[in-house]
Structures are given as C-alpha cells and as structure tokens.
Amino acid sequence: MSTIETGDPHIDMVLEAGPRVFGRDTPEHVREAIADSPNLHWFKIELANREVHEREKMLAEIRQIGRENREIEYKATNGLGMPYCRIPLSVIEQGKKMFGDDCWKDSKFTEDFLEAYPECRIKVTRGTRGQEYAGNGR
Secondary structure, rough: OOOOOOHHHHHHHHHHHHHHOOOOOOOHHHHHHHHHHHHHHHHHHHHHHHHHHHHHHHHHHHHHHHHHHHHHHHOOOOOOOOEEEEEOHHHHHHHHHHOOOOOHHHHHHHHHHHOOOOHOOOOOEEEEOOOEOOOOOO
16 A cells, blocks of 8 residues: 655654554644545544454453453462452553553552453452451452
8 A cells, every 4th residue: 555645754654654653642733634634534444443453352351351350259369469350461551551651550540440341350258268258359
C-alpha cells in the first residue's frame, strides 16, 4: 500500500509505520490531521479494527484468569499474603498506557476494575489447617 506524502514528517512517519504506532504519544496535530483527512479512511478503519482485536484479546485473557482464579479459590492457603486478585499483565500495561503509571496503585481504580471484571478477584475462605476466614475472603 503506498503512503500519502503530506509534507509533515510526524504525519508521514505515522502513515508509513501504520496504526500500530498510533497511541497516546502521537502529537495532537497528527491526530487531528488524520481525523480530518478524507483520504485516510483506510487508516481509520485499521485503527478501529486494532481496537476491537485488542479488546477481544483482553477479554479472553480476563476470562482465562477467571477460570484459573476459581481453581485457586479451592486450594488452601496459609493466610499469610492471601491473594486478593489476579489481573493479566497485558491489562495492567494497557491501564498504565491509558491512565498513567500509578493507576493500579490507586485502590479506588483497582476496585472499580474489579467491580467491572469480578472474575479477576480471588475469594479464599479457608487455610491450610482448616481454619475459616470470616467475610468474603479479602
């Protein structure tokens, strides 16, 4: 596919490299130029397809973690460092890209995520010596 030469090195670089380099670090004027250009419909379609693919991949990873978490819940732990949740690394990295590097350190952010995707939460209710934990295992 031949690229369109715009004369702006930033826009030309993004067009030549393709949608994979289009991210939050892309300069605002490049985003606006691509959004306003009627000749770049193919680029916008590729961006949309990439987003859909990434979201499907993320949801598949979350479902897999959920299945693994259900198995972990049935195994006993010693109560020390009891697991709270498991989140796929790709989801953590995506969150950092979208909301900043410290987003997962914010307990409200993490709780909001776990409310949206409860399968990532681990509810351990018993220990290795048969002791029962009160509450919901958190």
